[in-house]
Amino acid sequence: MLGHFPLTLVLLSATLDLATAALTGIHQAGYCSYYGECGRNPEINVSLLWSPVPCLSNTPARLLKDATLSKLKEVCPQLYTGENTTYACCSYNQLVALQLSLAISQAVLTRCPACSENFANIYCQNICSPNQSLFTNVTRFFNRTTILGTRQVGVLEYQCFYNQSFADQSYDSCKGVRIPATGGYAIAAMCGKYGATLCTSQRWLDFQGDSSNGLAPLDIDFQLVPANGAVGEGIVPLNGKTWRCSEAVSADGEPCSCLDCAESCPQIPTPTPQPPPPPFKVGSLDGVLFVCCLLFCLLTVLFGAFLVWRCVSRSRQASSKGRQRQRDQMTRPALSWECPGG
Numbered sequence: 001m002l003g004h005f006p007l008t009l010v011l012l013s014a015t016l017d018l019a020t021a022a023l024t025g026i027h028q029a030g031y032c033s034y035y036g037e038c039g040r041n042p043e044i045n046v047s048l049l050w051s052p053v054p055c056l057s058n059t060p061a062r063l064l065k066d067a068t069l070s071k072l073k074e075v076c077p078q079l080y081t082g083e084n085t086t087y088a089c090c091s092y093n094q095l096v097a098l099q100l101s102l103a104i105s106q107a108v109l110t111r112c113p114a115c116s117e118n119f120a121n122i123y124c125q126n127i128c129s130p131n132q133s134l135f136t137n138v139t140r141f142f143n144r145t146t147i148l149g150t151r152q153v154g155v156l157e158y159q160c161f162y163n164q165s166f167a168d169q170s171y172d173s174c175k176g177v178r179i180p181a182t183g184g185y186a187i188a189a190m191c192g193k194y195g196a197t198l199c200t201s202q203r204w205l206d207f208q209g210d211s212s213n214g215l216a217p218l219d220i221d222f223q224l225v226p227a228n229g230a231v232g233e234g235i236v237p238l239n240g241k242t243w244r245c246s247e248a249v250s251a252d253g254e255p256c257s258c259l260d261c262a263e264s265c266p267q268i269p270t271p272t273p274q275p276p277p278p279p280f281k282v283g284s285l286d287g288v289l290f291v292c293c294l295l296f297c298l299l300t301v302l303f304g305a306f307l308v309w310r311c312v313s314r315s316r317q318a319s320s321k322g323r324q325r326q327r328d329q330m331t332r333p334a335l336s337w338e339c340p341g342g
């Protein structure tokens with residue numbers, strides 16, 4: 001409990017400054033917006049899962065050690081950066097609570113590891129990222145006093161800024177996943193009143209951050225920032241790695257099946273229209289015209305040759321059988337051609 005005394009001081013001073021300063025005054029890498037557990041949300045009467053809200057704490061991320069570090073490795077391995085270099089904004093108890101709530105969603109998303117991983121990443125980043133204050137901004141809080149008389153400030157609502165494409169990619173990896181028992185889409189149960197057909201990345205996240213859904217301990221106002229959009233106040237929208245549902249998450253893992261992920265279905269080759277063959281050309285002349293001319297010339301030559309041959313053979317006949325020729329000319333049809341000089 002070495003870190004307990006300064007932490008209490010920080011919380012006390014935070015309580016006193018609330019009236020004047022913004023709830024998350026420092027938006028900086030390595031800084032938290034909230035940390036630890038601050039009891040139940042006083043605005044929620046009915047909850048399916050008892051999960052406490054975090055305490056307001058715009059302070060540097062903590063270096064994780066021992067049990068907390070191994071828990072982080074187990075629940076949010078993507079945030080582990082090494083033995084002495086892993087900082088985070090969550091406590092051991094928060095990691096245990098996170099593990100429990102992720103177990104529920106993972107039972108539903110189990111058929112598609114990529115989706116399950118992307119979904120868990122959203123929660124890990126929100127609750128534990130050492131850069132939490134970069135993309136979150138607390139907007140509502142409540143005062144509470146512990147049994148020991150310590151005054152604390154709990155978080156009731158925060159804004160969460162995500163890169164639009166990061167949110168879309170996470171959503172896309174999950175939108176086709178089916179619940180094994182019913183065969184229906186898992187997102188139908190994760191999008192509130194919109195169901196599967198009207199669900200979008202924004203609506204999907206909004207439902208995760210809606211405390212009236214019976215699971216979320218507080219309200220999260222998700223703001224998806226489009227490409228080259230800016231927020232100001234030093235806020236940087238979260239943009240992390242996502243897995244496509246057709247990708248295996250680990251080396252020995254498998255991509256999601258075709259049933260859960262349209263991208264994984266075998267590609268049916270779409271019949272691409274054959275490009276028209278290049279026009280038939282001989283030199284710069286149209287090929288067909290060229291062939292016709294050639295054929296015409298050939299036929300003309302052949303016909304000419306035939307006529308010459310006939311004349312020659314006829315004049316031979318004439319010289320040998322003069323009388324025969326006379327008779328022939330009588331019976332020949334009018335449309336005939338006389339050899340010149342024949």
Ligand SMILES: *[C@@H]1O[C@H](CO)[C@@H](O)[C@H](O)[C@H]1NC(C)=O
Nearest residue numbers: 022023024137138139231233
């Ligand atoms: C962050 O939260 C404060 C209230 O604590 C609010 O005044 C401010 O407008 C918020 N920032 C943005 C970018 O919305």
Ligand SMILES: *[C@@H]1O[C@H](CO)[C@@H](O)[C@H](O)[C@H]1NC(C)=O
Nearest residue numbers: 029030078079129130131134
């Ligand atoms: C936090 O931000 C720093 C600086 O932008 C970056 O180097 C680091 O990778 C971030 N850490 C995580 C866990 O996103």
Ligand SMILES: *[C@@H]1O[C@H](CO)[C@@H](O)[C@H](O)[C@H]1NC(C)=O
Nearest residue numbers: 041042043044045046211212
């Ligand atoms: C919770 O209960 C209190 C009184 O016990 C009531 O005033 C409040 O409206 C209830 N809130 C919700 C969200 O039902």
Ligand SMILES: *[C@@H]1O[C@H](CO)[C@@H](O)[C@H](O)[C@H]1NC(C)=O
Nearest residue numbers: 065066081082083084085086
């Ligand atoms: C972490 O720090 C401890 C003591 O500060 C040291 O004994 C250990 O070798 C360090 N581990 C790594 C991986 O650097």
Ligand SMILES: *[C@@H]1O[C@H](CO)[C@@H](O)[C@H](O)[C@H]1NC(C)=O
Nearest residue numbers: 015016018019141142143144
């Ligand atoms: C919390 O307590 C501070 C004084 O310590 C007070 O200024 C503030 O209005 C209280 N806020 C709420 C929501 O009760």
Ligand SMILES: *[C@@H]1O[C@H](CO)[C@@H](O)[C@H](O)[C@H]1NC(C)=O
Nearest residue numbers: 163165225226227228229239
């Ligand atoms: C979101 O991510 C995309 C791709 O990584 C990037 O091109 C874009 O600039 C990012 N947008 C913001 C607002 O950071």
